[in-house]
Amino acid sequence: MATGTEKTLKVALAGNPNSGKSTLFNIFTGLNQKIGNFPGVTVDKKSGFAKIKNTSIEFIDFPGSYSINALSEDEKVLPDVLSDTTNPVHPDVVVYVADSTNLRRSLFLCTQIMDSGIPVILVLNMIDLLEKSDEEIDIASLSKELGIKVLAVNARDAKGIEELKKSLTDSFSIPDKKILSVEVQETDKAKKQRLETIERYKAIREILKKAVSKKTSGLGSSVTNKLDDILTHRIYGFLIFFLVLFLVFQSIFSWSAYPMELIEKLFSSLEQFSLSHLPKGMLTELLVNGILAGISGVLVFIPQIALLFAFIGILEDTGYMARVSFITDRLLRKFGLNGRSVIPLISGVACAVPAIMATRTIPNWKERIITIMVTPLMSCSARLPVYTLLISLVIPSEKIFGFLNLQGLVLMALYLIGFVAAIIVAMVLKFVIKARERSFFIMELPVYRSPRWSSVGLGILEKVKVFVFEAGKVIVAISIVLWVLSSFAPGDRFEKIEKRFRAEEFSQTHSSDEIEKLIATEKLEQSYAGIMGHFMEPAIRPLGFDWKIGIALVTSFAAREVFVGTMATIYSVGDENNTLSIREKMMSEINPETGEKRYSTAVAFSLMIFYAFAMQCMSTIAIVFSETKSWKWPTLQFAYMSFLAYFSALLVYQLMK
Amino acid sequence: MKLSELKPGQSAIIKDFSDDDLSLRFLEMGCVPGEEIMLERIAPLGDPIAIRVSGYSLCLRFSEAESILISTTERK
Numbered sequence: 001m002a003t004g005t006e007k008t009l010k011v012a013l014a015g016n017p018n019s020g021k022s023t024l025f026n027i028f029t030g031l032n033q034k035i036g037n038f039p040g041v042t043v044d045k046k047s048g049f050a051k052i053k054n055t056s057i058e059f060i061d062f063p064g065s066y067s068i069n070a071l072s073e074d075e076k077v078l079p080d081v082l083s084d085t086t087n088p089v090h091p092d093v094v095v096y097v098a099d100s101t102n103l104r105r106s107l108f109l110c111t112q113i114m115d116s117g118i119p120v121i122l123v124l125n126m127i128d129l130l131e132k133s134d135e136e137i138d139i140a141s142l143s144k145e146l147g148i149k150v151l152a153v154n155a156r157d158a159k160g161i162e163e164l165k166k167s168l169t170d171s172f173s174i175p176d177k178k179i180l181s182v183e184v185q186e187t188d189k190a191k192k193q194r195l196e197t198i199e200r201y202k203a204i205r206e207i208l209k210k211a212v213s214k215k216t217s218g219l220g221s222s223v224t225n226k227l228d229d230i231l232t233h234r235i236y237g238f239l240i241f242f243l244v245l246f247l248v249f250q251s252i253f254s255w256s257a258y259p260m261e262l263i264e265k266l267f268s269s270l271e272q273f274s275l276s277h278l279p280k281g282m283l284t285e286l287l288v289n290g291i292l293a294g295i296s297g298v299l300v301f302i303p304q305i306a307l308l309f310a311f312i313g314i315l316e317d318t319g320y321m322a323r324v325s326f327i328t329d330r331l332l333r334k335f336g337l338n339g340r341s342v343i344p345l346i347s348g349v350a351c352a353v354p355a356i357m358a359t360r361t362i363p364n365w366k367e368r369i370i371t372i373m374v375t376p377l378m379s380c381s382a383r384l385p386v387y388t389l390l391i392s393l394v395i396p397s398e399k400i401f402g403f404l405n406l407q408g409l410v411l412m413a414l415y416l417i418g419f420v421a422a423i424i425v426a427m428v429l430k431f432v433i434k435a436r437e438r439s440f441f442i443m444e445l446p447v448y449r450s451p452r453w454s455s456v457g458l459g460i461l462e463k464v465k466v467f468v469f470e471a472g473k474v475i476v477a478i479s480i481v482l483w484v485l486s487s488f489a490p491g492d493r494f495e496k497i498e499k500r501f502r503a504e505e506f507s508q509t510h511s512s513d514e515i516e517k518l519i520a521t522e523k524l525e526q527s528y529a530g531i532m533g534h535f536m537e538p539a540i541r542p543l544g545f546d547w548k549i550g551i552a553l554v555t556s557f558a559a560r561e562v563f564v565g566t567m568a569t570i571y572s573v574g575d576e577n578n579t580l581s582i583r584e585k586m587m588s589e590i591n592p593e594t595g596e597k598r599y600s601t602a603v604a605f606s607l608m609i610f611y612a613f614a615m616q617c618m619s620t621i622a623i624v625f626s627e628t629k630s631w632k633w634p635t636l637q638f639a640y641m642s643f644l645a646y647f648s649a650l651l652v653y654q655l656m657k
Numbered sequence: 658m659k660l661s662e663l664k665p666g667q668s669a670i671i672k673d674f675s676d677d678d679l680s681l682r683f684l685e686m687g688c689v690p691g692e693e694i695m696l697e698r699i700a701p702l703g704d705p706i707a708i709r710v711s712g713y714s715l716c717l718r719f720s721e722a723e724s725i726l727i728s729t730t731e732r733k
Contacts, residue, residue, distance in 0.1 A: 102713050
C-alpha cells in the first residue's frame with residue numbers, strides 16, 4: 001500500500017481565536033512551514049508538513065473564527081473551503097482546537113463544522129488551566145455525546161500530542177446524526193441563522209449537562225481580574241502602556257542600531273571585495289551597486305523587524321494587546337483608527353517597514369488600511385540625516401530663552417508635523433474609504449498567560465521570511481532600476497567625460513582623487529537620473545528646487561537618507577559621511593538667477609517639508625504591496641503623499657521666499 | 658432595560674436584541690437569551706465596556722451594549 005503515489009492526508013486546524021490552535025500547528029510542523037494564499041482570496045495560508053507512521057500529512061492552519069456565518073474575509077475562508085470538495089485545500093479531517101475553559105462557546109463552531117459533514121477530532125486544549133478552575137470535563141461522555149473522538153492536550157508542554165498524532169492515522173467517521181437536529185423553518189436567511197444559533201446553543205447546553213460537572217461555584221480567573229484592575233486602570237493603565245510603548249520604541253530605535261551597522265559593514269566590505277577581485281566591467285558594477293546594494297537594503301531591516309515582532313508576539317500572546325485596544329479605543333475611534341494602531345504609529349517613528357507589518361494585529365480591515373496609509377507620515381529615522389543636514393544649513397545653533405536649542409526645536413516641530421498630518425489624513429480617510437464590514441468591537445478579552453516562547457520565535461521568523469521574500473523582491477528590483485538610472489547615459493556621454501578629465505593637462509593641476517570625484521559628479525549629471533533632474537526642473541522650480549535637487553529626489557527614492565549621499569556626489573565631496581564638508585559646499589552654492597544663496601532658508605524649509613510628507617522610500621512601497629496584496633494601496637499612498645508633499649513645499653517656499 | 662444601563666458588578670439576564678446585524682454576532686459569541694451576564698468593568702475613558710458571559714470576558718462598545726436588552730428582575 002505504501003507506494004510513492006500515496007495521497008497526502010490533509011488536516012485542517014480550526015478553532016476560535018486564542019484557542020492555542022497556532023501553537024499546536026507549530027508543534028506538529030516545527031520549522032517545516034510554508035506561507036501562501038488560500039486559493040482565490042488574499043488571506044494568508046499557513047501550511048506545514050509532517051510524517052506520522054508512514055503517512056505524510058499536510059497541516060493547514062485556518063484563521064481563528066467563532067462561526068461559519070462570519071462575514072470578514074479571513075473568517076469566510078473556513079466555510080468556503082469546507083463546502084467546496086474540489087478546493088485544493090479541502091481537508092480530509094478537521095482537528096478542532098477548543099479552549100477547555102471556554103468549552104460552551106468553542107463547541108459552537110465545532111458542531112457547525114461537524115454538521116457540515118466533515119470528520120472532526122476535538123482537541124481540548126489548555127486542560128491545565130481547567131484543572132485550576134471549577135469545572136471538570138468527562139472526556140469519555142463528551143466523546144459519546146458528540147459522536148466524535150475527543151482528546152485532551154496541553155499545547156504548552158506537548159502533553160497528549162503523541163496520542164493525537166496516533167489518532168490522525170486512524171480511520172475517521174462522521175456521526176450519523178447532526179448536533180443541530182431541529183430543522184428551522186424560516187425563509188429569511190439572517191433570521192434563520194439567528195434561530196439556528198439559539199437552537200444550537202440549546203443542543204450544546206444539553207451535551208454539556210451530561211459531560212461537564214461543576215466542582216465549586218468560583219468566579220473564574222481571579223488573577224486576570226486583579227491584573228485588569230491595574231492594567232486597565234485610568235492612571236496606572238495608561239502609565240504602563242506608555243512604558244511599554246517607550247520600551248518598544250527604544251528597542252527599534254537604538255537597540256537595533258548595532259546589528260544594522262554590522263550588516264551594513266559586512267556588505268560594504270563584500271562590495272569592496274567584489275570590486276577588487278572581480279573583473280572590471282558592467283556585470284561587476286551591476287552585481288555590486290545594483291544587486292548587492294539592493295540585498296543589503298533588504299537585510300538591514302531584519303533587526304528592527306525581529307525586535308518589533310518579539311515585542312508584539314509577547315504582547316499578543318500574554319493577552320495584553322487586547323487590553324491596549326480596550327483602553328485606547330474611544331480615543332482612536334474618532335480618527336478611524338483602532339487601539340492596535342498605536343504600536344504601528346509609534347514604531348513608524350523608527351521605521352515604517354516593520355510598523356506596517358505590525359498592522360496585521362488590527363482585526364478590522366478599514367482601520368488596518370487607514371493605519372497603513374498614514375504610518376509613513378510619521379517621521380522615520382531615515383529622514384533624520386536629511387533634516388540634520390538641512391537644519392544645520394540654515395538654522396543657527398543658538399539658544400532661545402537660554403536653554404532651548406533652536407535647531408532641536410525645529411527638528412521637534414518636523415516630528416510633530418508628521419504626527420499631526422498622520423492624524424488629519426486618518427480622519428479624512430475615515431470618510432473616504434468604504435468599510436467592507438461593519439466596524440464591530442465585540443472582542444474577547446483573553447485570560448492573561450505567560451508567552452509561549454516558541455510561538456514568539458516562530459512568529460519573528462515568519463515575519464522576517466515574509467519581508468525578505470515578498471517585499472525583498474520589489475526592493476532589489478527597484479534598486480537595480482535606480483542603479484541603471486544613475487550609471488547609464490544616452491549615447492557616448494560617459495566616454496566624453498572620461499576623455500575630458502583623463503586628459504594630460506588635467507592630471508597636472510588636479511590630484512587623481514579629485515579627478516575621480518569630478519568624474520563621478522559629471523557622470524551623475526549626465527546620467528538618466530541627471531536627465532530626469534533637468535526634466536523635472538520646471539515642475540519643482542516653484543518649490544525652490546533646482547535640477548541638482550531633482551537628481552537627489554530621484555536617487556533618494558531608494559531611501560530618504562540617500563539624499564545626503566547624492567548631495568555629496570553632486571558637490572564632489574568624496575566622503576559622504578562628512579556632513580560638514582557637504583554643508584560648506586551647499587552653503588556656498590549660488591543661485592545664478594538671483595545671485596543669492598541657493599540654499600536659502602525658504603528652500604531648506606521647503607525641502608524639509610517635502611521630505612516630511614513625500615513617500616520617498618521604495619521599501620515602504622514594497623511592504624504596503626506585500627501586506628495589502630495589491631498595487632492599489634501603495635499607488636494611492638504614493639499619489640496622496642507626493643501631492644501633499646508637493647503642495648505643502650510649494651506653500652512653504654512661496655510664503656517664505 | 659439595556660445592558661448599557663448596568664453598573665460595574667451588576668448582573669442581569671439577556672432577554673432580546675434590538676439590532677439584527679449585531680445580534681447574530683452576539684448570539685454566536687454565546688450571548689443567548691436566558692444567559693446570565695455581568696458588567697465587569699468600564700474602560701478608563703468611559704467606553705468600551707467589558708462583560709462576563711458564559712465564563713469569559715467580552716468587550717464591546719457602549720453603542721453596541723445598547724442593543725442588548727436585559728432583565729434584572731428575573732434572577733436565578
